[in-house]
Amino acid sequence: MKRKIAVLPGDGIGKEVTRGAVEILQAIAERYNHEFEFQYGSIGGGAIDETGNPLPEETIEMCKASDAVLLGAVGGPKWDNNPSHLRPERGLLAIRKELDLYANLRPISYYSSLSEASPLRKEIIEEVDLIIVRELTGGLYFGKPSERTTHEGKEAVVDTLFYKREEIKRIIELAFKVANGRRKKVTSVDKANVLESSRLWREVAEEVAASYPEVELEHMLVDNAAMQLIRNPRQFDVIVTENMFGDILSDEASVLTGSLGMLPSASLSIGGPSMYEPIHGSAPDIAGMNVANPLATILSAASMLRLSFGLEEEAEEIERAVRDVLDAGFRTRDIVADGTKVLSTTEMVAEVKASILDNEAII
Numbered sequence: 001m002k003r004k005i006a007v008l009p010g011d012g013i014g015k016e017v018t019r020g021a022v023e024i025l026q027a028i029a030e031r032y033n034h035e036f037e038f039q040y041g042s043i044g045g046g047a048i049d050e051t052g053n054p055l056p057e058e059t060i061e062m063c064k065a066s067d068a069v070l071l072g073a074v075g076g077p078k079w080d081n082n083p084s085h086l087r088p089e090r091g092l093l094a095i096r097k098e099l100d101l102y103a104n105l106r107p108i109s110y111y112s113s114l115s116e117a118s119p120l121r122k123e124i125i126e127e128v129d130l131i132i133v134r135e136l137t138g139g140l141y142f143g144k145p146s147e148r149t150t151h152e153g154k155e156a157v158v159d160t161l162f163y164k165r166e167e168i169k170r171i172i173e174l175a176f177k178v179a180n181g182r183r184k185k186v187t188s189v190d191k192a193n194v195l196e197s198s199r200l201w202r203e204v205a206e207e208v209a210a211s212y213p214e215v216e217l218e219h220m221l222v223d224n225a226a227m228q229l230i231r232n233p234r235q236f237d238v239i240v241t242e243n244m245f246g247d248i249l250s251d252e253a254s255v256l257t258g259s260l261g262m263l264p265s266a267s268l269s270i271g272g273p274s275m276y277e278p279i280h281g282s283a284p285d286i287a288g289m290n291v292a293n294p295l296a297t298i299l300s301a302a303s304m305l306r307l308s309f310g311l312e313e314e315a316e317e318i319e320r321a322v323r324d325v326l327d328a329g330f331r332t333r334d335i336v337a338d339g340t341k342v343l344s345t346t347e348m349v350a351e352v353k354a355s356i357l358d359n360e361a362i363i
């Protein structure tokens, strides 16, 4: 069966890391006899430069006609002062909305060989295994109005945190399903001591929990959660939270694995194609230098194989190759430690690829 993969490299290191992930998918196709067809689309700053639109219509059509989407990252200083409708990030938000990617799964796994790469002590991060289930198509990111305004004749501004009960319910239900297949604990993170939206969130979480008696539900305020994540991360199994809290907490949680460059994600829709994206951005400070860590995007591609194509063995093969390459002491510079070998982006991709192509256990 031929599978169509839409690739949206985007800006900055997005181009470098997606190139790497595509090479790894090609290696998987070769070893396991699959047919992946890659189609490329523009999004973000590059798309603004080429078409005046951060998400051209043809990119949307191509994604909708695909079986899954692989995204790099968007954004960069060149477009930072653009008006809001001409910002690269608008393209990313729009494709998430167009594909109805309501759930963003951000797993945080411990790599024993990377324990030295984290600024946190090994005793704290050892065996961490948690997943952030981030609501992705609602909340402050999408609420209207969101604009400059005036209030009593003075300059003012408004952003709106809006959720429909149904949107809260579907993401919390997903979190319970995910927890059911794991250690059966959901931590619902909110700011219910201040926000009305969080109070509804809590109410819905209690309601959903009633259908999952075997899963424990706890509520935690987001400020405390930010602290608990680095004080005692092993207490968490599944964290479910609204769009912006999830964005912030997941960058924080990346420190547990050693680097932002290690964290993959899967943005899921209910019926249509899902999108796979590293959680990091376009990293303008290192863009074009061939030093970015491609592993977050490679691991996102593994999630694509697992969640969109049902190719569990192939997904595990990529994850095995990544672990083995790290265990062998190969590092990009964001995760370097004493005694390890610093590789460029392309060299790291080549190591992972060789590990897959040379694996005699694949029949």
Ligand code: NAD
Residues within 6 Å of the ligand: 013, 017, 072, 073, 074, 075, 076, 077, 089, 092, 260, 261, 262, 277, 278, 279, 280, 281, 282, 283, 284, 285, 286, 291, 292, 293, 294, 296, 334
């Ligand atoms: P960033 O994630 O791009 O970078 C933060 C820091 O992490 C930088 O020092 C960067 O060099 C480092 N880093 C990130 N990914 C790395 C990797 N794979 N390997 C090694 N180091 C890595 O965040 P930022 O600097 O705040 O934002 C830069 C631009 O990216 C902004 O325009 C922002 O809007 C955009 N952004 C896009 C996405 C996305 O497309 N999904 C996500 C976050 C930020």
Ligand code: IPM
Residues within 6 Å of the ligand: 075, 089, 092, 093, 247, 279, 281
């Ligand atoms: C992410 C990014 C995006 C977000 C931005 C670029 C819109 O930070 O994917 O985490 O906030 O969702």
Ligand code: MN
Residues within 6 Å of the ligand: 247, 248, 251, 279
């Ligand atoms: Mn983010």
